[in-house]
Amino acid sequence: METLEQIRDRLLARFPAAKIELVVNPGPAAEHSLLLDAAFAPEIATFLHDDEVLRLDYCSNATGIDWPEKEIIDATTKAKTVQPGYLEAVYHLYSMSRKHGPVILRLRTANRSDQVTLPSFTPVWKSCDFQECEIYDLYGIVFAGHPDLRRLLMWHGFKDHPMRRDYVAPDDYEWEPTPHGSVLDRAKVHYPATAPQPETPKP
Amino acid sequence: MSLFPHLTAPPGPTVRAVHDEFHGDLLEVSMGPQHPSTHGVFRMVVTLDGEQIVKLKPVFGYLHRNHEKIAENTSYLSSMPYTDRLDYLCSMSNNWAYALAVEKLGGLTVPDRAQYLRVIMAELTRLVNHSCLVGFLFNDLGTSFTPLLYAFREREKILDLFESLSGSRMMCNYQRFGGCRVDPTPEWLATASALVDNFPKFLDEYETMLSGNEIMLARTQGVGRVAAAQAINAGITGPGLRACGVDYDVRKVDGYGFYPRFDFRVPLGAHGDTYDRYMMRILEMRESVKILQQAFRDLPAGPVMDPKAKLRGFRPKAGEAYGRLEGPKGELGFYLISDGSPNPWRYRVRPPSLINLTLLEEMCLGHTIADAVVILGSIDIVLGEVDR
Structure with a gap:
């Protein structure tokens, strides 16, 4: 298979206006990825799917990642800069006809709150259908162009996105006779001192 | 209320x-x-x-417990027993898939004996899964429990082996990053080898009873057909894909573990219907027996754990890895991102059961509900993995 640099250069030659960046994976696996321009992503996906050399006809894995805001402290100047947070969708592409892969694609949203729309790859690879629904459900990325975007695992009417790093689980505290540790902390929040205390069974 | x-x-x-x-x-x-x-x-x-x-x-979602979130809040090692609960029929393969991803993430090596043991466990799991699937498929066809009973008889023998080795019938928790947890005794290997040698006899018996059964043929041939191009695009993997005639087996394509050392064939179907999906399982079990016999013959001596592997407090370098293998149900993948801390930043399971359901509607259109039940049975899902 071509190297990722060659694929990137070929994509840039084909889509000169697109911004395509190589994201380096520093780990021993060294599976590097391509960060795509969301505006050109559907065309790039179609190109990768139909290209004679690559023929990436199989999208194995599609998933989301949450990258919250990060405070970066410069080592020399001690100046603090806040790196804005974003949501990311990652696709692992393989070729069943050419038997090679993976080519990893990444798409990033502008922020984590109101601009969370990304183009859907379901029209190109149907295997993204349920997986993109799952990303929408658990991370809150809205996939434009998805034929049936719905909550997959959580129930209808559920409000939040549980896989986000700042998700706060609901206070489903159950009464315990001898709360201790973190359960005691939650008990204090759940039953404030002014509220009537639950009855303690007498031995 | x-x-x-x-x-x-x-x-x-x-x-x-x-x-x-x-x-x-x-x-x-x-x-x-x-x-x-x-x-x-x-x-x-x-x-x-x-x-x-x-x-x-x-x-979906009735069995959802956010497995991924739980795994992101614990260490790498403590997710290992939880992977058993994904597809609770194939815990050994799930363990291996997770170990494979972590080893890729941390750049760990696995000793030869452990590699052979992993192949043995994965193929035994395939025998368990496929024989049970065939039994359940016949349950869906209306033969109340007779074929399943014979499948469960064989399954129980393999589960006894798993229990004596790992301490648990189904929740084996056997693999570790860098090897396997315990070394089987020579007696265990002899029992397992004898079981595998007898397995083709069971398969012959099973096939005599089922493969040419008139009701089976009438209810499954031409039902739930999928075209090869459609199956590839929908990400169908495992026996369901190969029933359409697509030659794609991760054991051959990626050659993970020691699979390139084994001589086995990948059975392919021609019609992509329910009968072919059934037949793929039978033929794959025959190939699994061949792999197992080679593994028992060639099993080398040596340690089963890499002595340098660190299980507790394992902190891989920042980076990411996608490890996948050919599970009995299809391609099972784990995608891990490490930020250098003891917990994975991102832990993702690529569940074959869920993605194989993508084409369920297309398979069932135009058929009756009774056929939809059989088609669903032939896809082979386990809800522990679908909903996670």
């Missing part, structure tokens, strides 16, 4: 009349989540025109 009405009852009545511009009057039936032939808590909303299915919408 229930405390959680949205959890106890699916919204809307179980059966209702709907009107469609094109079809006219239709009947919408909610099958599941407690229907016995949906293999767990799977629910499908089926719209019927007379007896024919015109629309089918799968509904």
Whole structure:
């Protein structure tokens, strides 16, 4: 298979206006990825799917990642800069006809709150259908162009996105006779001192 | 009044009349989540025109416990026993898939003996899964439990082996990053080898009873057909894909573990129908027996754990890895991102059961509900993995 640099250069030659960046994976696996321009992503996906050399006809894995805001402290100047947070969708592409892969694609949203729309790859690879629904459900990325975007695992009417790093689980505290540790902390929040205390069974 | 009405009852009545511009009057039936032939808590909303299915919408999530979130809040090692609970019929393969991803993430090596043991465990798991699947498929066809009983007899022998080795029949928790947890004794290996040598006899018996069965042929041939191009695009993997004639087996393509050392064939179907999906399982079991016999013959001596592997307090370098293998149900993948801390930043399971359901609607259109049950049985899902 071509190297990722060659694929990137070929994509840039084909889509000169697109911004395509190589994201380096520093780990021993060294599976590097391509960060795509969301505006050109559907065309790039179609190109990768139909290209004679690559023929990436199989999208194995599609998933989301949450990258919250990060405070970066410069080592020399001690100046603090806040790196804005974003949501990311990652696709692992393989070729069943050419038997090679993976080519990893990444798409990033502008922020984590109101601009969370990304183009859907379901029209190109149907295997993204349920997986993109799952990303929408658990991370809150809205996939434009998805034929049936719905909550997959959580129930209808559920409000939040549980896989986000700042998700706060609901206070489903159950009464315990001898709360201790973190359960005691939650008990204090759940039953404030002014509220009537639950009855303690007498031995 | 229930405390959680949205959890106890699916919204809307179980059966209702709907009107469609094109079809006219239709009947919408909610099958599941407690229907016995949906293999767990799977629910499908089926719209019927007379007896024919015109629309089918799968509904998931009844067994959802956010496995990924739980794994992101614990260390790498403590997720290992939880992977058993994904697809609870194939815990050994799940363990291996996770170990494979972590080893890729941390750049760990695995000793030769452990590699052979992993192949042995994965192929025994395949025998368990496929023989049970065939039994359950016949349950869906209406032969109440007779074929399944024979499958369970063989399965129990293999589960006894798993129990004596790992301490648990189904939740084995056997693999570790860098090897396997315990070394089997020579007696264990002799018992396992004898079991494997006897397995083709069981398969012959099973096939005599089932493969040419007239009801089986009438109910499965030409039912639930999928074209190869459609299956590739929908990400169908495992026996369901190979039944369409697509030669794609991760054991051959990636050559993970020591699979390149083994001589085995990848059986391929021609029609992509339910019968071919059944036949793929039978033929794959025969190939698994061949792999197992080679593994028992060539099993080298040596350690089963890499002595340098660190299980507790394992902190891989920042980076990411996607490890995948050919599980009995299809391609099982784990995608891990490390930020250098003891917990994974991102832990993702690529569940073959969920993605193989992508084409369920296309397979079932035009068939009856009774056929949809058989088609679902031939796809082979486990809800622990679908809903995670």
